[in-house]
Amino acid sequence: MTDESRIWTAALVVVGDEILSGRTQDKNIAQIATWLGVQGIRLREVRVVPDDMDAIIEAVNALRQRNDYLFTTGGIGPTHDDITVDAVAAALGVDVVIHPKARAILEAYYAPRGGLNEARLRMARVPDGADLIENRVSGAPGIRIGNVFLMAGVPAITAQMLDGLTGQLEGGLPLLSATVGCWVAESEIADLLRETEKAFEGCQIGSYPFFREGRTGANFVIRSVSAETLGAVAKALEDGLVALGRTPVAGGI
């Protein structure tokens, strides 16, 4: 029997000078977070680190030990700046080896594209003991070793790898969410939010203000593993807003 109260957690290490320079807007955090949520796994922490061995090793070792799963994105391609496989192997204290199935996949993929060369063969390198996560876009597979999952930096390729992993990882109850929006300054209804959260066990309410069309508004995001609690909290919040003369917008603004 599953322990329904067990919370499964994951962390993510984004390897990427291009994110830290501001050149590239990261899309993998939101993509992986959303996918994990559906698997019943909570993304607990993200670190963005440069393409630097020591920085990757430190982050991998800090996070893999205190989470059920650790994902990395970036740095598994064929060029000199792709060092994630080496860093993860060093973090785990294992050698880097050529994975025979990865080599076969790459040989087949590159046969009509000029054949394997030394750079392309780099993408068959894995930490010793690793399994592959296949992807249909580019041939080059992702890598799983223990609780560490190495994914691509290109979001479309990571999407394919996540697709291949769907349903494979043990998780708990998914954290459900419901949103109530309102054209109100959050500072006018802070008491209502705090008291509503307090009145229901096992729920959290996040308040996300915005400025749009010259007006102040906010979305209140309720989270709980219980659909029943979620509905009750949303109703209490909506009733509370109406009692204050405000108009709640179910689903958010």
Added chain:
Amino acid sequence: MTDESRIWTAALVVVGDEILSGRTQDKNIAQIATWLGVQGIRLREVRVVPDDMDAIIEAVNALRQRNDYLFTTGGIGPTHDDITVDAVAAALGVDVVIHPKARAILEAYYAPRGGLNEARLRMARVPDGADLIENRVSGAPGIRIGNVFLMAGVPAITAQMLDGLTGQLEGGLPLLSATVGCWVAESEIADLLRETEKAFEGCQIGSYPFFREGRTGANFVIRSVSAETLGAVAKALEDGLVALGRTPVAGGI
């Protein structure tokens, strides 16, 4: 005289359940990274942590000690889930106090908007000894204490706060970049990239592949503090691509 070889670094702690749930696509990392680059400061590491005291305290203490500057985004608003001020104060071992000037700013801002209430007054709370970073959008100021800068979670407000800080922080030489694009699989020219990077001291070349319109291409981003080096590396890379029968695209694809 400035030591031109000194590299100034910053780290960023993004406080946000909404980023970790996948609900919100973060925009502050790219915004702050770009702004720091212009100030001659390199963003060295980012951590995204939940709205949780212990998690924020751990990240703040780890990163403020090994970087010249530490920024945080999120959690400085008026609601119950805004705990960044308390966490930073705890990390620094100081009390939380009401900043008189912040209080005055909020009083003036909210005078025509229903006046100060307890929730709004929360936004005048600062770690003892802090200075304010003003913003013209919402009244509520950002906070500076020592080398730690507390910014808003809403990107438009953080943009205002960064504007107020422009030119205030000591930095080094900005890291310049130039991009060369090419419709080529990066795995076909990995040797050229590695050898070009090796041939020029003080430059890095990042390779960023993409799939677009059914074709494989990549952008090669060259970084250096020297405009002269940058130009020489770009030329060497372009010449190398031409020698391999490829067509470089200056500025990237």
